[in-house]
Amino acid sequence: MIKSLYPCLWYDGNAKAAADHYCSIFKNSRITAENPMVVTFEINGFKFMGLNGGPHYKFSPATSFVVECETQEEIDYYWEKLGEGGSYNQCGWLDDKFGMSWQIIPAVLQKLMSDPEKAPRVIEAFMQMSKFDIAALENA
Template identity: 95%
Template sequence: MIKPLYPCLWYDGNAKEAADHYCSIFKSSKILAENPMVVTFELNGFKFMGLNGGPHYKFSPATSFVVECDTQEEIDYYWEKLGEGGSYNQCGWLDDKFGMSWQIVPSVLSKLMSDPEKAPRVIEAFMQMSKFDIAALENA
């Protein structure tokens, strides 16, 4: 029997706090199970495990979660909610208050990047951005 893969995220004793935080941001999300060591939760239909593993390991941008947004309102919402208490970076990247990296990107970006004539201008535009601006990308 083949089961779906899901990530295990290592926290320094605050896995439940992180799971509650993420579930408050993403609609259709919930805590599935919890004990002192592990909390399993679901974000928009995808399962995650949070492990209270201690201070040994930290998150890095080498692993990030991509939130693809159809509207500027969605970008603004996820940018604000996930970035609160964390730090904002370039090109739609942010680190949340737990240190997890997220990419908040417009769904139209792949279409814009696939146009060989427009792609260089789009790249130039988004390299100047922290939070993505859909209108500015489309007008590049």
């Protein structure tokens, strides 16, 4: 039986800065160990490892972290904090200043998308959005 399963994120020498950044944004987060090669940290009880692997590999949107938000205030907060110094994309996606892709989505999205009548209007609405607007989706 495996003891744990967690992602290892490859950074170009700035794993500690990335871990500090993420821990400053998410409540209940902390650095659990560090050495010159790796830093391990937890975000809301989920373990991550940051590896100072060098310039050989870069992040891509093929891997992203989803932050499911209950309120518009949460969406606004994570959108601003994680996107600062990075770039904002379509449909709730952003790349942070370290190149990691994030999806900042409303928790209600799954419910809205499961309604066969409403789903096409919801898709049409969010395809026009960068940051999700919960009220606009609910009124679509």
